[in-house]
Amino acid sequence: MKVGGYVWLRGHGNKPLRDxxxxAIAFRIDATKALAGHGTWYELRTAHRAAQDIFGGWHTGLALIPITLPELAEGPRQ
Structure with a gap:
């Protein structure tokens, strides 16, 4: 996962967080930071105002589901 890529946050049942x-709410990766002994962290941002207030910011890779631009246009995997 790279800066500028898109992800979903893992929600209940390992499915994307939904409004x-x-x-499904897509987040853009704005920055990454590798922390020794703690893995890579990703700073996320979304246009969804409430989700940004609650979930925007830094998350570990385990909390993310990578998505491609075609998936972003089509919606989450079922």
Whole structure:
């Protein structure tokens, strides 16, 4: 996962975090930081205002589901 890439945050049942309308919320990776003994962390940002306030910021790679631009246009994997 690289800066500028898109991810979903892992939610309940390892599925993408969704908004109140059931749509998966995509996050953009703004920065990465490798921490010795703690792996790589990713700074995330989304246009979804409430999700940004609650979930924007730094997350470990384990919390992320990588997505491609075609998947972003089509929606989450079922």
């Amino acid at each position: 109140t309308h059931g749509e």
